[in-house]
Amino acid sequence: MATFLGINLFGLFGQLLVGLINGSFYALLSLGLAIIFGLLKIINFAQGALYMLGAFFAWMALNYMGINYWAALIFVPLAVGLIGILMERFLLRPIANEDHLYSLLLTFGLALMLQGTFTHLFGSSGLSYSIPEELKGGNRLPFMYLPNYRAWIIVASIVVCAGTWYMIEKTKLGAYLRAGTENPQLMQAFGINVPLIVTLTFGFGVGLAGFAGVMAAPVYSVSPDMGSNMLIVVFAIVVIGGMGSIGGAILTGLGMGIVEGLTKYFYPEASTTVIFAVMVIVLLTKPAGLFGKEA
Amino acid sequence: MKPMKKSLLAAAVTTAFAVSGAQAAGISDDKVKIGVLADMGGVYADICGKGCVTAVEMAVEDFGGTVLGKPIEVISADDQNKPDVGSAKVREWVESEGVDAVTGLVASSVTGAATKVLTDNKKIALISTSASHAFTTKACSPYNAHWTYNVVALANGTVKPMVDAGKKKWFFITADYAFGHALEKVATGVINENGGEVVGAVRAPLGTTDFSSYVLQAQSSGADVVALANAGADFVNSLKTAAEFGLTETTDVAGLLVFTHNAQALDPNIAGGMKLTTGFYWDMDDQTREWSKRFKERHGSIPAMGQAGAYSMTMHYLNAIKAAGTDESDAVMAKMKEMKPDDFFARNAYLRADGRMVHDMYQVRIKKADERANGDDIFAIEKVIPGEEAFGPMLDSCNFAAK
Numbered sequence: 001m002a003t004f005l006g007i008n009l010f011g012l013f014g015q016l017l018v019g020l021i022n023g024s025f026y027a028l029l030s031l032g033l034a035i036i037f038g039l040l041k042i043i044n045f046a047q048g049a050l051y052m053l054g055a056f057f058a059w060m061a062l063n064y065m066g067i068n069y070w071a072a073l074i075f076v077p078l079a080v081g082l083i084g085i086l087m088e089r090f091l092l093r094p095i096a097n098e099d100h101l102y103s104l105l106l107t108f109g110l111a112l113m114l115q116g117t118f119t120h121l122f123g124s125s126g127l128s129y130s131i132p133e134e135l136k137g138g139n140r141l142p143f144m145y146l147p148n149y150r151a152w153i154i155v156a157s158i159v160v161c162a163g164t165w166y167m168i169e170k171t172k173l174g175a176y177l178r179a180g181t182e183n184p185q186l187m188q189a190f191g192i193n194v195p196l197i198v199t200l201t202f203g204f205g206v207g208l209a210g211f212a213g214v215m216a217a218p219v220y221s222v223s224p225d226m227g228s229n230m231l232i233v234v235f236a237i238v239v240i241g242g243m244g245s246i247g248g249a250i251l252t253g254l255g256m257g258i259v260e261g262l263t264k265y266f267y268p269e270a271s272t273t274v275i276f277a278v279m280v281i282v283l284l285t286k287p288a289g290l291f292g293k294e295a
Numbered sequence: 296m297k298p299m300k301k302s303l304l305a306a307a308v309t310t311a312f313a314v315s316g317a318q319a320a321g322i323s324d325d326k327v328k329i330g331v332l333a334d335m336g337g338v339y340a341d342i343c344g345k346g347c348v349t350a351v352e353m354a355v356e357d358f359g360g361t362v363l364g365k366p367i368e369v370i371s372a373d374d375q376n377k378p379d380v381g382s383a384k385v386r387e388w389v390e391s392e393g394v395d396a397v398t399g400l401v402a403s404s405v406t407g408a409a410t411k412v413l414t415d416n417k418k419i420a421l422i423s424t425s426a427s428h429a430f431t432t433k434a435c436s437p438y439n440a441h442w443t444y445n446v447v448a449l450a451n452g453t454v455k456p457m458v459d460a461g462k463k464k465w466f467f468i469t470a471d472y473a474f475g476h477a478l479e480k481v482a483t484g485v486i487n488e489n490g491g492e493v494v495g496a497v498r499a500p501l502g503t504t505d506f507s508s509y510v511l512q513a514q515s516s517g518a519d520v521v522a523l524a525n526a527g528a529d530f531v532n533s534l535k536t537a538a539e540f541g542l543t544e545t546t547d548v549a550g551l552l553v554f555t556h557n558a559q560a561l562d563p564n565i566a567g568g569m570k571l572t573t574g575f576y577w578d579m580d581d582q583t584r585e586w587s588k589r590f591k592e593r594h595g596s597i598p599a600m601g602q603a604g605a606y607s608m609t610m611h612y613l614n615a616i617k618a619a620g621t622d623e624s625d626a627v628m629a630k631m632k633e634m635k636p637d638d639f640f641a642r643n644a645y646l647r648a649d650g651r652m653v654h655d656m657y658q659v660r661i662k663k664a665d666e667r668a669n670g671d672d673i674f675a676i677e678k679v680i681p682g683e684e685a686f687g688p689m690l691d692s693c694n695f696a697a698k
Binding site for chain 1: 336341344503504527528532535562
C-alpha cells in the first residue's frame with residue numbers, strides 16, 4: 001500500500017470520500033436551516049425532528065402502503081413540506097413579530113413532542129429500511145469499496161443543493177423571495193403576496209429535511225432520536241458557514257463532513273467535537289461565519 | 296424519687312417491648328417497596344424501560360401481592376441515562392420514601408452511581424440490565440445482586456469459540472464509554488489467553504450515526520474478525536454500515552452485546568447468520584413461552600433479556616424475604632445467596648458470594664429471512680453455555696467476598 005509520511009494513503013482517500021458522503025447530508029440539512037433563517041429569520045429547531053419524520057414517512061409508506069423508495073423520494077418531501085406549511089401558517093405566523101426566541105422555543109418544543117410521540121409509537125431501537133434493489137452492491141475502487149447507495153447520496157444531494165442555490169440566487173423567483181423578506185411592505189405594494197411566499201419558503205426548507213430523511217433511511221437506523229443527534233452538528237455548520245448564507249451552508253456542510261472524516265482517521269475520539277472546535281475558532285476570528293456578511 | 300424510678304422502669308420496659316415488637320413484625324414501614332430505575336424514553340428504553348416495570352409488577356402479582364402479610368409496592372422513575380439523575384432519584388427513594396430495593400439499573404454509568412447510594416444506605420440493588428462486571432469486582436458490594444448477564448459472559452460466550460475455531464486476528468469497534476471499554480478489555484483478555492491477537496481498535500463516540508470511517512479502518516486492518524463492542528442503536532448502525540461496505544462478505548463480524556429488539560431492527564439479510572451470546576430467549580421452551588406470552592399481552596412486545604431477568608430477580612428477592620421473615624437487607628441478601636433461584640429464566644442458577652448470579656447462558660444465531668416464521672422469530676439457540684463456563688471464576692478483586 002502506498003504510504004506518505006507514515007500515512008496509509010489508501011485509507012486516507014477512503015476517509016476523504018466517506019467524509020464527502022456525510023458532508024452531503026450535512027449540506028442538505030444545513031441548507032434547509034439556512035434558507036429558513038436567512039429568508040424568514042426563524043431559527044427552526046424542529047428541522048432535525050422533521051428529518052426524522054421524513055425517514056419515518058418513508059418507512060410507513062413502504063410498510064403500510066407499499067410505496068417504494070423512489071416514489072417516497074418525491075412524496076415524502078411534499079408531505080413533510082405540507083406539515084411545515086401548516087406549522088408556519090398556524091403556529092409560527094401568530095408569533096412572527098415577536099422576538100426570534102419565541103420561534104426557537106416553539107420549534108424546540110415541537111421537536112420534543114414529535115420525538116416523544118415517535119418513541120412512544122415505535123420504541124427507541126429503530127426500524128430497518130432496505131437499500132433499494134437498483135442501488136445495492138458497490139464498486140471496488142483502487143483505494144476503497146464504494147457502495148452504490150453512498151455514491152447516489154453524493155450525486156443526489158449535490159444536484160438538489162446546487163439547484164436550490166441557483167433558484168434562490170439566480171432566478172427571478174429567488175429575487176422576489178429575497179426582496180420580499182428584505183422589505184415586505186414594498187413588495188406587497190408591488191402586488192406580491194408576501195405571506196404566501198413566506199409560507200412556501202418555510203415549506204420548501206422543511207421539505208429539504210424530509211428529503212434528507214428519506215435519503216438517510218436506508219443507511220441509518222430509522223429511529224426517533226436520529227434528528228436530535230444530527231441537529232446540533234448541523235446548527236454548528238450553519239454558524240460556521242454564516243447564518244443565512246445559502247452557498248455557505250452547502251460548502252461548509254461538505255467541508256465539515258471531510259474534516260470529520262479526517263478526524264475519524266487520525267483521532268476518532270475527537271470526531272464528535274471537531275466541528276464545535278472549528279465553530280469556536282471561526283466565531284473568534286470571523287464572527288459572521290466563513291461566508292456570512294458582516295452585520 | 297420513687298415515682299421517678301417507676302416511670303424510668305416503665306420507659307425501659309416499653310422501649311424493650313417496642314424493639315422486640317419491630318423485630319417480630321419483620322417488615323419495616325409495614326410494606327415492601329421496590330423501585331424500578333431505568334431509561335424510560337432514551338436509547339435503552341426498549342431493552343429495560345417500561346418493560347422492566349411491567350416485569351416487576353408481574354412478579355409482584357404472581358407472588359400474590361403481599362409478603363409476610365404486608366403489601367408489596369412498585370414505583371418507577373426515568374434515569375435519562377444520567378448518573379446524577381439516577382443517583383438523586385435513588386437517594387430520594389431510600390431516604391424519604393422507604394424503598395427497600397431498587398431494580399432495573401441499565402446504563403453501567405447510572406448503575407455505578409445508584410449502587411453507591413444503595414450500599415451507603417444498606418439497601419439492595421437488583422441489577423437487571425447493566426453489562427459492566429465492575430458491580431461484582433472492583434465496585435462490588437454486599438448489597439449488589441447482578442442478574443442477567445455481564446461482559447465476561449458475553450466475551451466467553453461469543454469470542455472464545457471463534458478464536459478456538461481459528462479466527463485469530465481481531466479488530467474492535469468500541470463504544471467510547473465505560474461499558475464499551477470494559478467489554479473490549481475483557482474480550483481482549485479472552486483473545487490473548489486463547490492464542491489470538493488484537494490487531495487494532497477504534498473508539499466510536501456513543502450515539503455515532505455514521506460508522507463508515509470506522510468500518511474502512513477495520514477493513515484495512517486485515518483482521519479475521521471485526522468485533523462490535525457496542526450496544527443498541529450503535530450496534531445496529533455499525534452492522535448496517537459494515538454490510539453496506541462489503542465487510543460482512545469478506546470478514547466475520549461479531550456482535551458482542553445484541554438484544555432481541557436490536558436484531559429485530561436489522562434487515563435479516565444483513566444480520567442473519569451472526570452468532571452471539573444472550574442470557575435469555577423468549578422462544579426457548581414452554582416455560583419461557585408461557586411467561587413471554589403473558590408479558591407480550593401486557594407490554595406489547597416480546598421481552599428483552601433484562602426484562603425477564605427483572606422478573607426473575609424480583610421473585611427471588613420476595614422469596615428470600617419470606618424465607619428470612621424480614622425485609623432487613625443483610626438477612627434478605629444472606630437468604631438470596633443461600634436459596635437457589637429456579638424459574639423460567641434462571642436455569643442451574645445460584646447467587647455467588649460476590650453478588651454475581653451464575654446461570655446458563657445461550658449461544659444463539661440470528662435467523663435468516665427464510666427461517667423466520669414471524670416478526671418475533673429472531674434467534675435460533677445453538678448451544679447452552681453452562682453458567683460457570685460463561686461467567687468464569689470469582690475474582691479476588693471483590694474485597695468482601697474474597698476469602
